[in-house]
Amino acid sequence: MKLLFKLLISITMLIVAANAQTIKVGTNATYPPFEFVNEQNQITGFDMDLMAEIAKKVGFKFEIVNISFDSLIPALKAGKIDIIAAAMSATPERLKAVDFSKPYYHTMNLFIKRADNKELTKFEQLEGKKISAQLGTVQEMAAREIKNAQVMAIDEIFGAVMAVKNAKADALIVDSSIGYGYLKQNPDLVEFLHLPDGSEGFSFAFNKGKHTELQAKINAAIDELKKDGTYDKLLTKYDLK
Template sequence: MKCIPLLLSLGLLALSTAHAQSGCFANVKKNGLTVVTSPDYPPFETLDANNKVVGFDMDLLNAVAKHMGVKVNLVTQSFDGLVPSLLAKKADLIAAGMTVTEERKKSVLFSVPYISGPNAIVIRKDTPGISKLSDLSGKTVAVQLGTAQEKLVGDVKGASVKSFNLYTDAAMAVQTRQAQAMVLHKVVANSFVKVYPDLKIAGTLGSLNTSFAMRKDCGDLQNRVNAALIQVRKSGEMDKLVAKWFK
């Protein structure tokens, strides 16, 4: 687990560039930053005992908003509805441990990545013969609906994909033998294997980047968020949050 160095060219961060000013940030400055998330992905975001959304993304989001000088308006919903809500202008930003993919880049803008790490395969400790992606052929694999992992497993020939609205339900499916495996970000997998003692991480799959997402017409907001992320990193706040949530 590591933070991606948040280094951009000066051109990408030119906040004064006229063509990048779409007015999104002006609206955020006036009304606050409306953020959508799906709080079932610890340690990125989850609900505490008081049903408050907590996690790495929430702390990072608040730090970014502070550097931007705006307040945060948080809205929760299922993961598969996050991008539709963003595109319908019901939100300004997605903060949900979202993986950067080429397919998603077609419809949204991403901030600079703030976390990089691999996916992981999670299985029951008594399940043999699964350690790599090809081993999922012929197996029922639990994933979250609308995630990059759903597509990843869907591309495995012979694998049966079982999609859930919540990753907690996907983990329970593996725990109760309704599925032989689950695929998700490794830092999230670490959290689940602590909660479900019968589960273990069987293998890791490549690397992926995690970012905030915004609408395509909000280049000005993207610039502001990127600049704030760089400030959070330079100030040492990022390292403290990584140590807090990914220890």
């Protein structure tokens, strides 16, 4: 009887696994350490690992859809993806179009310039300057609020960094969680300011009103992963702690 019972349990688990829902997770894998393509040509990063742990808790499979950052919300609204996991900040404007999970990471806007630029030292001096930022991000929104700023909104964050390095832009506004990583790699760049980004933090996004049950389960899973230490291990792994 014990063997039969074990066999039935195993069969049941296999059936559940086979029937597990496959969720399409949209990301923009150009934003290390949150999402990027590694040397094995695999999409990885903090968000991807966190989503994998959440999937175990909730009980779903997922596949990653890699598209440009500014295309993520349109793809979500069109039903091409089910969730956005792309270091996306929950802003009031975005909340009009999508639902967000509870925040899983908080950050600030980091202002970066070339080290040889001795004139640019404070926010007021950004007026009329050329400022680079990644297209569709909170940082692009911040750049557009600067008086008379010439905003260079670039598809990938690497391009926005290179615009400053190559003197095509005077300053870069970037998320602090990845900005410090670029500063370590580029001694010719320096931070001169950091400010709140005006958002509630990075969250997963869902098409508005379409996935409320899944959203609730993911919120619960985030809480569980923070309690059991898994979340902190991921922060340490990606040098975010």
